[in-house]
Amino acid sequence: MFTFKKIRSRLIVMGMTLSALPLVILSVVTVYQGNAMIRISENETSQLAINDLDHILKGVYAMCQAHQELVQVSVNNSLNVARDVLESSGEINLSLDTIEWDAVNQYNKESLHITLPRFMVGSRWIEKNSDMNVNSSVVDKIKRLVGGTCTIFQRMNDDGDMLRICTNVIQKDGRRAIGTYIPRTNPDGTPNPVVSTVLKGEIFRGRAYVVDRWYITAYAPIYEGSVSDSDDLEGKKIIGALYVGIPQESVSSLREAIMDLKVGDTGYVYVLDSKAAYVISKDGKRDGESLWDATDLKGDFPVRQIVGKALASSEGEIVEHMYDWKNPGDNHIRTKLARITYFKPWDWVIGVGSYTDELNKSTQKMKATGKKILETMGGIFAGILIVAFFIWIVVSKGISTPIIQSARYAETMADGDFSQSISFLQKDEISILGKSLNHVSKSLSEMIRIISDNTKALTESSTELNELAEKMKSGAEKTSRRSSSVATSANEMSLELSAVSASSEQASSSISLISTSTAQLTSTVKDISQNAEKARTIVLNAVSQAANASSKVDELGVATDEISKVNAVISDISEQTNLLALNATIEAARAGDVGKGFAVVANEIKELARQTAEATHVIKTRISGIQMSTHSTVQTIGGISAVINEVNDIISSIAAAIEEQLASTNEISENIFQTAQGIQEINDIIATSYRSSSDISKNIADVDKEALEFVESSNNLNTKAESLSAISEELKQRIEQFRISGKKT
Numbered sequence: 001m002f003t004f005k006k007i008r009s010r011l012i013v014m015g016m017t018l019s020a021l022p023l024v025i026l027s028v029v030t031v032y033q034g035n036a037m038i039r040i041s042e043n044e045t046s047q048l049a050i051n052d053l054d055h056i057l058k059g060v061y062a063m064c065q066a067h068q069e070l071v072q073v074s075v076n077n078s079l080n081v082a083r084d085v086l087e088s089s090g091e092i093n094l095s096l097d098t099i100e101w102d103a104v105n106q107y108n109k110e111s112l113h114i115t116l117p118r119f120m121v122g123s124r125w126i127e128k129n130s131d132m133n134v135n136s137s138v139v140d141k142i143k144r145l146v147g148g149t150c151t152i153f154q155r156m157n158d159d160g161d162m163l164r165i166c167t168n169v170i171q172k173d174g175r176r177a178i179g180t181y182i183p184r185t186n187p188d189g190t191p192n193p194v195v196s197t198v199l200k201g202e203i204f205r206g207r208a209y210v211v212d213r214w215y216i217t218a219y220a221p222i223y224e225g226s227v228s229d230s231d232d233l234e235g236k237k238i239i240g241a242l243y244v245g246i247p248q249e250s251v252s253s254l255r256e257a258i259m260d261l262k263v264g265d266t267g268y269v270y271v272l273d274s275k276a277a278y279v280i281s282k283d284g285k286r287d288g289e290s291l292w293d294a295t296d297l298k299g300d301f302p303v304r305q306i307v308g309k310a311l312a313s314s315e316g317e318i319v320e321h322m323y324d325w326k327n328p329g330d331n332h333i334r335t336k337l338a339r340i341t342y343f344k345p346w347d348w349v350i351g352v353g354s355y356t357d358e359l360n361k362s363t364q365k366m367k368a369t370g371k372k373i374l375e376t377m378g379g380i381f382a383g384i385l386i387v388a389f390f391i392w393i394v395v396s397k398g399i400s401t402p403i404i405q406s407a408r409y410a411e412t413m414a415d416g417d418f419s420q421s422i423s424f425l426q427k428d429e430i431s432i433l434g435k436s437l438n439h440v441s442k443s444l445s446e447m448i449r450i451i452s453d454n455t456k457a458l459t460e461s462s463t464e465l466n467e468l469a470e471k472m473k474s475g476a477e478k479t480s481r482r483s484s485s486v487a488t489s490a491n492e493m494s495l496e497l498s499a500v501s502a503s504s505e506q507a508s509s510s511i512s513l514i515s516t517s518t519a520q521l522t523s524t525v526k527d528i529s530q531n532a533e534k535a536r537t538i539v540l541n542a543v544s545q546a547a548n549a550s551s552k553v554d555e556l557g558v559a560t561d562e563i564s565k566v567n568a569v570i571s572d573i574s575e576q577t578n579l580l581a582l583n584a585t586i587e588a589a590r591a592g593d594v595g596k597g598f599a600v601v602a603n604e605i606k607e608l609a610r611q612t613a614e615a616t617h618v619i620k621t622r623i624s625g626i627q628m629s630t631h632s633t634v635q636t637i638g639g640i641s642a643v644i645n646e647v648n649d650i651i652s653s654i655a656a657a658i659e660e661q662l663a664s665t666n667e668i669s670e671n672i673f674q675t676a677q678g679i680q681e682i683n684d685i686i687a688t689s690y691r692s693s694s695d696i697s698k699n700i701a702d703v704d705k706e707a708l709e710f711v712e713s714s715n716n717l718n719t720k721a722e723s724l725s726a727i728s729e730e731l732k733q734r735i736e737q738f739r740i741s742g743k744k745t
Contacts, residue, residue: 007400010621015392016385023381030377034370042363046356053263053339053352054318060258060269060350061316064343067254071216071246072205078146078244079203079218085142086152086242090122091225094239099128103156103163106180106211107187119154119165119240126152126166130175139168142244149215151177152222153241159184160199162241169211177211194219198241207346210245214346217245248346255280267354274311274347276303296323297333310342310349317341322356402430406437413441459729466725 086092095118103112118125121138129136139150151167163181171177184195197204197219204219222240258280261269271280276292291303302323309319318341325336338353357364409422421441422434 007403011396011399012392015395016389019388020385023384027377027381031374038363038366038370041366045363050339056261056263056269057318057339057341057350057352061341061343063254063257064346064348064350068216068345075148075216075218075244075246076205078142078148079220081146082142082150082242082244083220085145086121086138087226089138092222093120093224094118095120095125101163102179103181104179105183107183114156116154116156119152128178129166130178132170132174132176136166136168139166143168148244148246151243153243155239156181160195162195171211180211199238201238207248208245214248215245216248217243219243259284263352263354264358267352267358269350269352272303272307272349272351274307274349276307279348296325298324306338306340306351307349310340313342315344402434406433409437463725466722
């Protein structure tokens with residue numbers, strides 16, 4: 001796993017994480033809420049679009065219903081007028097005379113040649129008239145009075161097939177549609193509703209297929225002798241029917257109103273019949289075109305499905321159908337939504353359709369706006385992160401730089417350089433650490449300076465001691481040589497008393513000189529001993545100061561331990577906060593919808609607790625680093641203490657050696673004193689009398705013996721002086737490792 005060894009890197013990473021985390025959370029929440037809002041908006045917009053389509057559809061349905069009712073009322077009134085006109089024209093009967101007809105089925109166009117009695121109205125019979133320019137008295141009069149179309153039917157047979165014998169309904173060739181008939185049974189085998197109703201003696205009102213188109217109609221039975229529906233018609237035979245009707249699409253305002261309806265950019269309202277043929281198409285351009293076999297890109301028959309759903313729906317029910325469609329010239333497939341209802345009186349499948357992308361245009365705009373908002377937020381967040389990055393660089397530098405300086409300062413002291421100091425501008429714990437390090441450095445510098453001064457004094461004293469030892473050695477050798485000469489010439493002492501006396505005087509002078517030197521040596525050794533003891537005291541003080549510095553650093557370690565305890569308390573508080581957030585979440589869940597807001601707050605508290613735990617862990621890591629640095633400082637001071645203790649041991653050795661030198665010097669001094677006394681006795685003997693040479697030889701032998709002992713003592717003193725000089729040099733070299741006040745000690 002990748003780790004950052006430097007505090008500055010960790011601070012930058014942690015800071016950027018803490019800076020980026022809220023932005024990421026805010027971005028996620030914003031995106032989530034934005035998407036939720038877009039989804040809600042999309043659903044609401046879709047529902048509003050569907051509602052708008054339904055409103056349009058219901059409006060068209062209501063218009064058709066109103067038109068149907070108005071037309072039907074008009075047709076009913078026209079039927080009443082037609083019945084009155086026909087009734088006033090005379091009694092209706094069938095003549096004994098007959099007439100031949102080529103009757104054509106209006107559905108399948110099959111022709112039948114039949115013979116029927118003439119249809120009489122009063123004294124006149126209804127003649128065949130297919131020419132619109134020739135007046136047909138009854139039906140044309142009714143048209144002039146009420147408008148619309150009118151037809152007189154004659155029953156063809158016992159089944160009830162009705163033949164048009166007089167009409168103003170026009171065929172496609174522009175002629176009156178006489179000679180066509182309505183069969184009792186439709187081509188699909190079902191009873192024709194018009195014929196069935198009329199044969200029951202009832203009036204049929206509603207939509208009916210007339211010749212080649214649909215009409216809003218009314219059919220009344222014609223009884224033999226009358227068209228009245230009075231009670232005295234019971235038992236009378238139905239010989240025909242009277243029809244009045246208006247074309248279903250006769251009111252142009254309804255068609256125009258339907259065609260003028262627009263949905264979205266390209267949506268429109270259309271009308272199909274139950275055979276999937278256009279009744280009203282977009283702009284009327286495809287009226288009459290059959291869409292029964294129209295397929296979509298999947299090979300399905302969407303129009304058939306639309307018609308099927310419409311016919312299966314209940315009255316006034318609105319159903320939905322969606323399908324993929326691609327018009328000629330379009331670049332891509334689009335999904336189309338159709339809301340459909342069935343207007344049964346006219347057999348109309350009324351549909352309103354539009355592409356879903358047009359219906360959801362507002363949602364697309366919201367998505368685009370949301371995208372722009374996210375892009376703007378992304379730019380803002382990027383700017384914030386950049387600013388935060390530079391801020392954390394400055395902050396991390398402000399923290400890491402003093403720590404690095406302190407570490408380098410400690411390394412400098414560990415290398416023996418106490419001439420430097422450290423200072424920080426900020427007033428915080430790091431500044432306190434710097435002051436403590438400066439205090440340690442100052443104390444150690446002072447102790448080392450004192451030890452250095454004493455070492456210099458010891459070096460000077462050892463040098464003087466070496467010089468004195470050389471002098472003593474030289475004098476001892478001279479004395480030994482002279483005593484040897486005296487011993488050799490002992491036999492001649494009697495003859496050369498004057499020479500012996502002179503030699504004795506010279507020996508006495510040398511002994512005096514040696515005694516003086518010995519006294520100086522003794523004084524010097526005493527001074528050296530005192531200086532060594534003083535140096536030992538200073539070293540002990542340095543040991544105490546080092547121990548005090550170690551104690552201070554230990555106190556710093558205790559302070560960091562106390563901070564660790566505070567950090568542990570913060571961790572406990574974080575855990576308790578997390579537990580409280582968990583309990584709050586549970587209570588919010590129990591509260592249901594009422595607690596949703598509280599649950600959000602609980603989640604935020606829980607997140608804060610988690611962030612606090614992470615920050616506490618980071619603080620704990622930093623404190624561990626400080627504790628490690630403190631431990632290193634303690635080890636460094638321990639090393640200094642070890643050096644000082646070693647110096648103390650060396651000085652103690654020097655002191656012991658000087659004590660031995662002092663004892664030897666005292667012994668030499670005593671021997672020299674004794675030698676001086678012996679020489680003095682010799683002088684006294686020479687002065688008083690010339691004793692026998694044997695006594696002189698004996699005394700000279702004693703002198704020679706003492707001289708040898710003096711040489712031996714001088715050699716020992718020289719050895720001790722050299723040892724002291726070596727120890728002093730070693731101490732000097734160790735002290736020179738330290739640098740105080742910008743120069744070597």
